[in-house]
Amino acid sequence: MNNSTQWETVIGLEIHTQLKTNSKLFAGTDTTYGASPNSHVSMLEAAMPGTLPVFNEKVLRYAIRFGLAVGAKVIAKESTFDRKNYFYPDSPKGYQITQLNHPIVEHGTLTIQDKNGNDKIIRINRAHIEEDAGKSVHDKYAEFSGIDLNRCGTPLIEIVSEPDLSSAKEAVTYMKEIHSIVTHLGICDGNLQEGSFRCDANVSIRPVGQNELGTRTELKNINSFRFVEKAINIEIKRQIKLLESGGKVTQETRLYDSDKNETRPMRSKEEANDYRYFPDPDLLPVVIDQAYIDNEKQYIPEFPAAKIIRYTQGLEIKPDDAKIIAQDKSLAEFFDETVKSLKQAKAKTAANMLLGEFSALLNSNDVKVEDNNLNVAQFVGLLEALAEGKISHKIAKTIIEKMWGTNLLAEEIIKTEGLGQVSDSGELETIVKEIINNNQSQFAAYKEGDMKMFNYFVGQVMKQTKGRANPAQVKTILEKS
């Protein structure tokens, strides 16, 4: 290889999606995150002798919903569980229950946009059900690791893509798209910090034009979108450097160190493992019929892509705004609820205010839509007051701030704070006349057609009325004068 070789990147992702169930995959143990170590561990997860697994129906239903959402060709009428055998302290049974040979979901697809903005289909090879492992705590002790089994047995679906992704950017786009699907389905809380959504990336490079794949490395457990991109890019760089200097890529598992921005081999995975998969004799085949699958269809919500079309075409929202709203499940819900209740106000105004003042308040208070600092009724009231001309946009901003964290409606605030627009034309006329009297030369310029002067007068009126004047009315009065 020489330095003029053009390289092509091939990436496949394995996304571990924790399912949002009340209880674990094979026992009625609490799955709530953040409990004190080992307090959410039943005898099954502690691998007490004689304990046996019983399958959580919710997991099956959630996996089917995911399959439906990605248009999977196969939602297995009969799927089976296999044991993956290995010793590790966070996996007390000495094996993980997973689905090797007959996964519940196979052959789905997902469309993403490549760097040129063109649609690109990413094939999903499979999504299978498996148990999560516990956690090892390393920094607490010098010579020991502490084992916390709370996460052990939490249900996961592992979503395995084909190696169809050709850049770190595409990988992140795909991962975000999957994230959006599982959160919209409500089958995963999508919390990356808590590890509910994590990703392994298989990365290889090959000279452009070569058909066979290069040797791949597997980057383990990357838990942020940003790190996925950085880790893959740094790994591509490493592989290129290696190959261009005459070296060879070793097939191995590597860990991304975000502090040093480098990848390094995982020592625990060095000893060639032979997982000795075989069907779990404690579990029988999971058999479902088409009616069971069809019944899950009712739980498949409208996805962002469809929402964007509805927003842009039906509601005339700007494409960029539509995208932002559609991709945030809670924001979209809030928006849809709002639009449903609007009378005079336009959806477009709602979108503007949602992404403007409303989002600014969310950010500055560091809260989420679902924290309900402002409810739909309040927001609708505000938009209607604006549409009816009761308040100006500027006042609207004041009102939304005043509503925040209260249950007060716009009407109430306008009344108690006297923020309604000065709609009494007599009162407004008196004010305008007075300003004209005090600014004769500017008025003359206005009359001669200097439109800057119009803004000047509106500004003066607003100052006097503390923003309560209706600019259109001011214009009428000026023209008459």
Added chain:
Amino acid sequence: MLINRKEVEQIAVLAKLHVSESEIDAIVTSLDSIVEMINHISEVNTDNTKPMANPMDAVQRLRADEVTETSIKEKLLSMATQTDEDYFLVPTVVE
């Protein structure tokens, strides 16, 4: 020999068992005789036979997604040899 010393050593690594120098030959011999016995299964054609994983001609039952277990942390930790506060302890796990 149907199974050799090296294979036995590899199996021991996978199974996390120690095989001492003094016993390995005897183990190889005994495993070899078992493999010889096992190998008879290749005598019958099974091309059209479905594997039987379990004698139960039944399908997996489903459990409702309900929390039925309560914390048994103290009990579990009291059974382990090495613990600290809420953790089971093991010699440092290398990642």
Added chain:
Amino acid sequence: MKLSGIKSISQALHNKIISVQELHDIYLKRLNTHAENLNCIINYTPETANQQIKAAQALIDNKQAHLLTGIPLVHKDLFCTTGVNTTCGSRMLENFVAPYDATVVKNLNNRGMITMAKANMDEFAMGSSNENSYFGAVKNPWGLNRVPGGSSGGSAAVVAAGLAPIATGTDTGGSIRQPAALTGITGIKPSYGRASRYGMVAFASSLDQAGVFARSAEDCAYVLSEMCGFDAKDSTSAQVAKEDFSENLNQSIKGLKVGIVTEWMDGLSPDIKQATEQAIAKLQDMGAQLVEIELPTAHLAVSAYYVIAPAECSSNLSRFDGIRYGHQCENPVDLNDLYVRSRSEGFGEEVKRRIMIGTWALSAGFYDAYYRKAQKIRRLIAQDFDRAFAQVDIIAAPVSPETAFKFNTKKDPVSMYQEDIYTIPSSLAGLPCLSMPIGLVDDLPVGLQLIGHNLQESTILNVAHQYQQDTNFHKMVAEGYDE
């Protein structure tokens, strides 16, 4: 007083001829006299027993008792029992106290039975002679230099010596039937899925079944009926209605079709063959009709079994790592050392051998040729039985190719594994089967195996009971153990 059978003991309890405590004490005295010599008990359970005695007596006094209330028993030491050790015959679990009761134990507790002790066994139920126990070999009451069979050898010895009227056992490839035959008692393994495996320390999940030892088929029926039943905690538990296996005991066996596997009969030593033929002839005298049948794939059963059972065991026993419970080695230098030494010290030779065979059979490149192939053979064997049961009601067969052998005579594993050639086929097919005593050869008991079709426990128990109504072999007691 003469203690013979659950029904008469129960009557004595209900009629206040004897109290639960007095009954228990009689057996405890017998245990104290003989258990040490036979090495059939690993731990006694006096605290559990005392509580249960009080509760049982109260039930009897309040006329709320069941037939089994107050009847003492011994559990094989792989059923988890709260508050007392469950060792599985292993150093690994020498000090292990399970935090819960096995479903089988719970079911019998609920009927007011009294747990006296935990019986010795081959380590993790792997063995056919009970020589594989960390706590030493169990001796056969019919000859202290002879094995009681395994792996439920302690349970069998307890009942054979009259140290308790009932003992539980488990059977994976013959671990109830073979010791029952070698100690001259009745033992039954129900269909796979009848008894919950929850709380039974697993050896080979797709084969393990709990069962019971008693002197008679009748007593087996009473206890088995209460042990069994659907359990939501076990995914492989059969969803069938609870059945009273004693209901049909008194039916005539006239016209019953009994299958005989000619090939098996031909393989027996002359004296065992003679005893077996006599028993079969007796069934014929009683009106049964004999039908020769073939089980063409059954000769591969032992080979297939020694792939499937070790493979499952290699995985099932991975949880014994010394971390959360069980034996932990001293001063491990690192994590791998902790695993390797804890397991190597905790497990005995046969257990390690089976873990290694299973690990090998599942390892890369071998899975299809061994595990998958063995599962296909398993299906062929099950199909052989299905064809046979299209023609017959039950199958009568030998249990073991020989009577109780002397200690240390089977040193190579393969010859030990051949002990189970007649019991393994029905285990692979998940069928109910029992062993009942049919006489003595050279003063040692011989058993006959009755195999039923799936869920036909009541049929084989009916045949055994009818046989026992007409014969006295089940009343034979080894010298020195008269009750």
